Amino acid sequence: MQHAQESSAEPPSARRGTEADDQITVSSRTEGPGRFVVEVGGEVDMLTSPRLRAVVLEHLAAEGAELIVLALDGVSFLGTSGLAVLIEVREAAHAAGVELRLACTGRRVLRPLSIAGLVPLFDIHDTVEKALEDT
Template sequence: MDVLEMTRRQHGELVVVSLAGEVDLDNVSQVRKCLDDAVEAHGPRLVVDLTGLTFIDTTGLGVLVRLLATLRERDGTMALVAPDGQVLRRLRRTNLAPLFPIYDTLSQALD
């Protein structure tokens, strides 16, 4: 299993959380906390950069969907950066892709 790396940075009104490695049952609580902390510290406009992810399981997808619902309740937004690969295929296969604005690059998401 790849070690999960999480980084957070402010970009104007947006907060960008980048995830690299694998997200699964073993570390999903860390991912949830990182994303929740980012929203609490910087507000409800979030970009989650999944470019560096090599794997995400259904528990990780569930965290993203629940956070999206929470942000929408707060008039917030959440976009994903997921270039073609395993993560994007999983989002499409589970029919979750239409829920999110999905961009190929971080610069596209920030425009």
């Protein structure tokens, strides 16, 4: 019996952290002074949305930040926690005087935004390039 306990898998908390890391990708790049593109892929849910929030808030705090584009076409699932983060970073951007735009054509993102009645709150573009125009 003791041997079985010693050979058991990692504790659930350790597995959960690994799974969350595998479920989302968040990368960012600079597109000129004060302009950032944050590319998001995978699942944005209760476990992964804090990572997205942290990256966006870090860019909002950057000196001279003017525009953040969230590229969301790589998102395969957008849960209510992900919607909450989008609202939170939108409000933080507004308070900081930074423009926030979404670049997305995917149904997996647009449908939850639409169902929740949030589409009018966001400046949504078909491509990152279009979102970067007119600044």
